[in-house]
Amino acid sequence: MRSLQAYEPIVGPAVLHQLWQLADNLQGLKVVHVNSTRTGGGVAEILSWMIPFMNELGIDTSWEVVEGNAPFFAVTKMFHNGLQGNQVNLLHHHIESYEDTNRANAEKLRPVLEEADIVFIHDPQPAMLMHLCPNRRGKWIWRCHIDASRPYRPVWKYLRPFLETYDASIFSMSQFSRSLPHPQFLLAPSIDPLSDKNVNLPDEEIQATYKRFNLDPGRPVLTQVSRFDRFKDPLGVILGYQLVKKFSPVQLVLAGGGADDDPEGAEVLREVNEAAKDDPDIHVLLLPPDAHRTINALQSCADIIIQKSTKEGFGLTVTEGLWKGKPVLGGYVGGILLQVINHHTGFLVNSPEGLAQRVRYLLNHPEMIRTMGDKGREFVRENFLLTRHLREYLTLMTGLRRGFSSRLVVAA
Amino acid sequence: MDVKTRKIVKRNSSKTEVTPFQIKDCALIVRISDQLPAINLRELRERVGNCSADSLYHHFCETVLRPSFDDPEFHNDFAIWARRALHDHVLAEKLEILDPYSFSDMEELRKEVIDILDDRLSETYYVPWALHDRAFYFHSATTVVFDTNITIDSPEKLCDAIAEMTTSSLYYHFWEARRRTPERRDDFTVWLKAWNDRGIPLIKAFSQIDFYFMSLRELQQRTCQVIREATGGGSVK
Incomplete structure (x- = not known):
């Protein structure tokens, strides 16, 4: 595992020094993060670096994962979709499965959770755990990674009683938040620039990737990396690509992995394969959850990165694309708005037609592809690397320990 | 890296009684305030009247710390919202010109903002609305200092x-100090006063920086530039 020191060449010494200074006041604190999967998806990726780094900073941090069966994950996927506004049919046996699984996990996790000084519960899957830990002594924070701005009411009405007793909640953007009777904080997520998914790759590896996936390096490559999920609109991407294809010999890569807690992916993948079957220039790639380096190489091969989501939490694949120095065409939703700045780092689009128009514009202005790519990488360096994210967690934990006022001096 | 091993900037200098300047750093943790989001100009006016002074300060002064590209057109969130969500260019310009540091406190600034919003409401034949996903969210922040x-x-x-x-x-040291110190000046100026003649040219130079409309990077460059000019050109080592 890397040390924080390894990031100094990327972020500079002052940024690391800030982390040590903030952590100085949190030594020995017991912190637990709980989510629903160790692999696949942005939350697991964030926790996989955050836990060791918090420990390196002297904060006793552990990561617990709730265990569940297929019906449980089907329900939590319904919650996920429902919170993002989709109508779902929540029945009694769904609730039973959710609550039984949380009870079973509480039996196992109760000692570590009740003993912790701070518990971060990520997303709705383990949200009920707080109710099942009556002797808790620490602060409990619900971290919502998804866009809950306009939830399907029955889902929200069911989850709300579990959530409102938390000491605080965290959202990626204020637009994602719900009215809750506790402080709500805003924290954007981040990427690890030295992870397999984001580290600079040698040119030979990138060239080998063209060959491995039968991509023509002489023609433009458009790439969308994301789960096969309707909210990521892979079919809309194919439509946009088909509009461009009439004018330019582009290739399209739709690459994604499944996640343990996403049972809907197979159905969406089938629809995408069906839409792509007659075109050899559409490459639909189902990658294993640990194919981080392959994803990195595919993003590096791309001329333009696409993330045409119709709903999005933060959109870490956008951050990854920008970090690779590529312009990003992103849906006009969620955290993509924080990252894709029109004419600076890419373009926001609202339809397959809009996507096609911006692709054609960029392909006809190759100098824009380069300048936007350079700007995007610097934008991520300044704002969306893990060091900033870690600093905000440390700041939040300091506030939770000391109380929030307009100014909090932690070292005089 | 041990925090105690960080290099201390101390080079040979003339002996003095003045306490060295302690460089501090800060990080913000931003939270949603207890005001409901505003979806139209009338709601904005009402919420501005009721929000905390910390919230006003955040939307006028702490925006400079936010991730974004330099946007020289607008610097406070109210002006940005008027322009981008309400598409009211006139209101955006009237709000943008407000320099929060020219008011004696946040309550004076609040009065002025409300005045502008009331004027605009009386001038328009309808209440301008934003799209449902472009509401104005009131925030406030805790500044953690270390x-x-x-x-x-x-x-x-x-x-x-x-x-x-x-x-x-x-x-x-430059922005937040004006809220914190009784002199309502930046920390450097307050410290330089103790140096009498050696501090005067720099104090004068600092007073000429129109910092509110600069990004922090621009301010950093500008500050170094005015120090060099005040001390006769080259480096002041």
Whole structure:
């Protein structure tokens, strides 16, 4: 595992020094993060670096994962979709499965959770755990990674009683938040620039990737990396690509992995394969959850990165694309708005037609592809690397320990 | 890296009684305030009247720390919202010109903002609305302040020290200081006063910086530039 020191060449010494200074006041604190999967998806990726780094900073941090069966994950996927506004049919046996699984996990996790000084519960899957830990002594924070701005009411009405007793909640953007009777904080997520998914790759590896996936390096490559999920609109991407294809010999890569807690992916993948079957220039790639380096190489091969989501939490694949120095065409939703700045780092689009128009514009202005790519990488360096994210967690934990006022001096 | 091993900026300098300048740093943790989001101009006017002074300060002054590209057109969130969500260019311009540091406190600033919003409401034949996903969310922030263990022991070393500062340090000593100190001046100016003649040219130079409409990077460059000019050109080492 890397040390924080390894990031100094990327972020500079002052940024690391800030982390040590903030952590100085949190030594020995017991912190637990709980989510629903160790692999696949942005939350697991964030926790996989955050836990060791918090420990390196002297904060006793552990990561617990709730265990569940297929019906449980089907329900939590319904919650996920429902919170993002989709109508779902929540029945009694769904609730039973959710609550039984949380009870079973509480039996196992109760000692570590009740003993912790701070518990971060990520997303709705383990949200009920707080109710099942009556002797808790620490602060409990619900971290919502998804866009809950306009939830399907029955889902929200069911989850709300579990959530409102938390000491605080965290959202990626204020637009994602719900009215809750506790402080709500805003924290954007981040990427690890030295992870397999984001580290600079040698040119030979990138060239080998063209060959491995039968991509023509002489023609433009458009790439969308994301789960096969309707909210990521892979079919809309194919439509946009088909509009461009009439004018330019582009290739399209739709690459994604499944996640343990996403049972809907197979159905969406089938629809995408069906839409792509007659075109050899559409490459639909189902990658294993640990194919981080392959994803990195595919993003590096791309001329333009696409993330045409119709709903999005933060959109870490956008951050990854920008970090690779590529312009990003992103849906006009969620955290993509924080990252894709029109004419600076890419373009926001609202339809397959809009996507096609911006692709054609960029392909006809190759100098824009380069300048936007350079700007995007610097934008991520300044704002969306893990060091900033870690600093905000440390700041939040300091506030939770000391109380929030307009100014909090932690070292005089 | 042990926090205590961080390099201390101390070069040979003339002996003095003045306490070295302690460079501090800060980080914000932003939270949603207890005001409901505003979806139209009338709601904005009502919420501005009721929101906390911390919230007003956040939307006028802490925006400079936010991730974004430099946007020289608008610097406070109310002007940005008027322009981008309400598409009211006139209102955006009237709000944008407000310099929060020219008011004696946030309550005076609040009165002025409300005055502008009331004027605009009386001028328009309808209440301008934003789209449902473009509501104005009121935020406030806690500034967590911490030591860097770096000190500056003479005015001649100020330029180099500022050039090496994080932007959040610069924010703390230049912007936030005006809210915190009784003099309502930046921390450098307050410290330079103790240096009498050696501090006067720099104090004068600092007073000429129109900092509110600059990004922190621009402020860093501008500050170093005015120090160099005030001290006769080259480096002030």
